[in-house]
Amino acid sequence: MKQKLIVGNWKMNGSLAANAALLQAIKQGLPADNKAGVAVAAPAAYLAQVQAELAGSAIGVGAQDVSQHEQGAFTGEVSAAMLKEFGVRYALVGHSERRQYHGETDAVVAAKAQAALSKGITPIVCVGETLAEREAGQTEAVVKRQLAAVIHQVGHCVSELVVAYEPVWAIGTGKTATPEQAQSVHAVLRAQLAAASAQADRVPLLYGGSMNAANAAQLLAQVDIDGGLIGGAALKAPDFLTIVAAAQ
Numbered sequence: 258m259k260q261k262l263i264v265g266n267w268k269m270n271g272s273l274a275a276n277a278a279l280l281q282a283i284k285q286g287l288p289a290d291n292k293a294g295v296a297v298a299a300p301a302a303y304l305a306q307v308q309a310e311l312a313g314s315a316i317g318v319g320a321q322d323v324s325q326h327e328q329g330a331f332t333g334e335v336s337a338a339m340l341k342e343f344g345v346r347y348a349l350v351g352h353s354e355r356r357q358y359h360g361e362t363d364a365v366v367a368a369k370a371q372a373a374l375s376k377g378i379t380p381i382v383c384v385g386e387t388l389a390e391r392e393a394g395q396t397e398a399v400v401k402r403q404l405a406a407v408i409h410q411v412g413h414c415v416s417e418l419v420v421a422y423e424p425v426w427a428i429g430t431g432k433t434a435t436p437e438q439a440q441s442v443h444a445v446l447r448a449q450l451a452a453a454s455a456q457a458d459r460v461p462l463l464y465g466g467s468m469n470a471a472n473a474a475q476l477l478a479q480v481d482i483d484g485g486l487i488g489g490a491a492l493k494a495p496d497f498l499t500i501v502a503a504a505q
């Protein structure tokens with residue numbers, strides 16, 4: 258069976274003290290025979306701390322964003338090369354909060370994915386429809402358009418991506434997609450990836466949107482759900498560890 262991948266997205270939460278306590282608890286709570294891939298996407302300001310805390314552990318360091326630019330006059334941005342210096346293995350790109358609050362277009366998201374790949378960082382490409390789009394019957398068209406932009410940009414590197422389906426209406430709302438709803442969108446994304454790459458099966462397809470300790474097992478049991486992108490529940494070690502346990 259394919260290894261599952263669980264990634265915590267801390268969003269703009271944490272402090273030096275809280276991060277240390279959370280990471281200690283996660284490291285101590287991971288079973289010795291853990292089979293899932295595990296990573297945490299921390300705020301950029303804490304990447305050095307997270308790298309140090311996770312040194313020698315199998316838990317990967319993730320970033321929540323990456324600049325599409327290589328270097329230069331882009332105040333406030335962090336380049337892929339900079340992230341790489343802090344041991345970053347994954348970078349979220351196109352999280353709905355970035356699309357919504359920072360105006361990130363499909364083209365910008367695609368350029369960010371490319372920038373990450375160029376420095377050996379795996380982009381976790383987030384796609385997902387709003388409630389209005391779902392109600393208008395546009396779910397499939399929206400996620401396919403979002404993913405197509407990235408596929409077009411990265412060319413033969415499609416199999417190096419991670420893709421996260423995150424229905425916007427389920428993020429931070431406590432409303433989770435049902436396992437059937439999530440699976441049916443994942444199947445669409447899987448087919449789209451397969452049409453672009455013979456190695457599409459390698460691409461982990463994560464579900465994100467109020468995944469928690471209680472619903473993770475059912476979601477992760479779906480045939481095309483290869484893991485989870487976890488927001489709120491990633492800030493509580495027992496909940497995060499329960500999700501990881503459901504991913505074995």
Ligand code: PEP
Binds near residue numbers: 467487
């Ligand atoms: C997220 O921010 O990627 C997310 C899935 O958040 P939550 O789990 O809190 O819905």
